[in-house]
Amino acid sequence: MKIFDAVVxxxxPxxxxLWERLTDAGLDVLLIEAGARSRDGAAPPPSDPGLWAYEMGDGxxxxxxxxxxxxxxxxxxxGFCHRFPQSVFEEGGWPYGARTLAPHYAEAERWLHMTRGGRLRPEFRDAARRLGWRFAPLRGARVHGRIWTALDARAAGAAMENRIAASLDVAGRRATGIRVLQPNGRSEWIAARAFALAAGPIETTRILLGSGFGETMPSIGRNLVDHMTTGYLLVEERPAPPSDGASNPAPFLQGALVSRFTGPGGADRRPYRGGFSIEITGPRRLSEMPAIAEALGIPPLEAMRSRVTFINAMGESARHEGRRVTLSKDRADDLGRPLPVLHMAADSRNALMLEDMNSACLAIAEAISGKTGGELHPLQETSPGAALFHESGTCAMGGEGRACDAWGRLGSVDNVWVADASVFPSGGDRHPTLTVLAHALRVARSMSGSLAQG
Ligand SMILES: Cc1cc2nc3c(=O)[nH]c(=O)nc-3n(C[C@H](O)[C@H](O)[C@H](O)COP(=O)(O)OP(=O)(O)OC[C@H]3O[C@@H](n4cnc5c(N)ncnc54)[C@H](O)[C@@H]3O)c2cc1C
Structure with a gap:
């Protein structure tokens, strides 16, 4: 029987x-993926309830x-990517700070083909001065004039598709193999010296709970965190900047990141954790986005003369004991895996943050549009409990009683690592992927060191 050095x-991403760095270190690593390879680069959300159903704790x-x-x-x-500031690590109780992560951030930025921060547009510089807030140039993952996706990575060609990891087999302090299912029900058992879970916080938790780790580590599944967002579309009747248009190699990246607020407008420090940041994307010609112009009821001729700027706030929903992932006791999918149950409790601190996010977005819109005025259209709000898109937590790292150590290694076994946002002790005030990747690089170092020692 073949025994891999590692299964990821x-x-x-x-x-x-992680697969690339482990194979660079000369290891024999299998990368398995539950879904298929997309033919056109797009992927609709899963529509097969036989495989991807879940339950809501509150219905x-x-x-x-x-x-x-x-x-x-x-x-x-x-593809918007920014490093977490030191305050996120401190307030969230992370086992390390921004300095420890800096070299990994730099490596992840190169891997993502991230743009360099350019110069701020004059209207953003003016707005920053007027408000006394710090605006930084927006950065993102862009390649060949479009948004980078993980299909651009070398590892994309190596992934074994349609392989759904179900559970790990454990003997003492070692996992010996992983049970893998195919959508047609075929089952295989794959042996390896080490295992890394990078399936996203809900699925990674489902695999760990399905392997019985919840009994020895009751913190697994707890502290499910996510972001809330709210914002506005600012439509102004003035020309879009000349660099705009389909030929722009980095659409939307001429914007700015404004971080990080706790009670803008001089309000006392608010009771929510951390704070939030605001991404300003654009401005772009409204006529380049006909679907938006149509939704706003702006006729094509007027759209030619108008430009649009997105002002979008993002912050972590409040920590709550009731937010967690468990496994259903009586419902399973077509492959026999118990369904994950998502518990999404929320409290009044979220409303306070949404209030502050709104007023900060409005202040920025006013400062940008200045004398020209402009029309504001609210963007759809994602409130806690109603949406999930940047899920994090559930297997937090570092510290007493947490599931993983500071390298993402699971506490109760010696050869299982968690390499996704499950390990985040907090969700932070901005997009998460750059930090997911910096963590994956730490996992690669820990795993290859451990495998080298046998
Ligand atoms: C609409 C949207 C916009 C976003 N925009 C941004 C942005 O601008 N900037 C940013 O930083 N982040 C953004 N994000 C978040 C970003 O996409 C994630 O942070 C990032 O993809 C996480 O990477 P990951 O590898 O940990 O997980 P994922 O990208 O979720 O990959 C996990 C993979 O594991 C597979 N898997 C799951 N279960 C199993 C199993 N049992 N067996 C085998 N494989 C399994 C899944 O099929 C999936 O392919 C956005 C997210 C959404 C939904």
Missing amino acids: VGAG GGML HPLAWRRVHAVGGRTLGWG
Whole structure:
């Protein structure tokens, strides 16, 4: 029987970067992915309830944005990437800070082909001065004039598709193999010296709970965190900048990141954790986005003369004991895996943050549009409990009683690592993927060191 050095579960960006670094170290590593390879680079959300059904703890509907395909959620992402500031690590109780992560951030930025931060547009510089807030140039993963996806990574060609990891077999302090199912029900058992789970916080937790780790580590599944968003579309009757248009190699990246607020407008520090940041994307010609112009009821001629700027706030929903992932006791999918149950409790601190996010977005819109005025159209709000798209937590790392150590290694066994946002002790105030990748690089170092020692 073949024994791999390692099996990596999940071919999203985290699993792929980990696979590349482990194979660079000369290891024999299998990368398995539950979904198929997308032919056109796009991937619809999973529609097969036989394989991807879940339950809600309170029975309420949830808009869960997920992708099961080689490339993971990068097949539908915006590619905006910024490092977490030191305050996120301190307030969230992370086992390390921004300095420890800096070299891994730099390596992940190169891997993602991230753009350099350019110069701020004059109207953003003016707005920053007027408000006394710091605006930084927006950065993102862009390649060949489009948004980078994990299909651009070398590992994309290596992923074994349609392989759904179900559970790990454990003997004492070692996992010996992983049970893998195909959508047609075929089952195989794959042996390896080490295992890494990069299937995203819900699926990674489902595999760990399905393997019985919940009994020895009751913290697994707890502290499910996510982001809330709210914002506005600012439509102004003035020309879009000349660099705009389909030929722009980095659409939307002429915007700015404004971080990080706790009670803008001089309000006392608010009771919510961390804070939030605001991404300003654009401005672009409205006529380049006909669907938006139509939705706003702006006729094509007027759209030619108008430009649009997105002002979007993002912050972590409040920590709550009731937010967690468990396994259903009586319902399973077509392959016999118990369904994950998502518990999405929320409290009044979220409303306060949404209030502050709104007023900060409005202040920025006013400062940008200045004398020209402009029309504001609210963007759809994603409130806690109603949506899930940046899920994190459930297997937090570092510290007493947490599931993983500071390298993402699971506490109760010696050869299982968690390489996705499950390990985040907090969700942070901005997009998560750059931090997921920096963590995956730490996992690669820990795993290869451990395998080298036998
Ligand atoms: C609409 C949207 C826009 C976003 N925009 C941004 C952005 O601009 N910037 C940013 O930083 N982040 C963004 N994100 C978040 C970003 O996509 C994720 O942070 C990132 O993809 C996480 O990478 P990952 O590899 O950990 O997980 P994923 O990308 O989710 O990949 C996990 C993979 O594991 C596979 N898998 C799951 N279960 C199993 C199993 N049992 N066996 C085998 N494989 C399995 C899945 O099919 C999937 O392919 C966005 C997310 C959404 C939904």
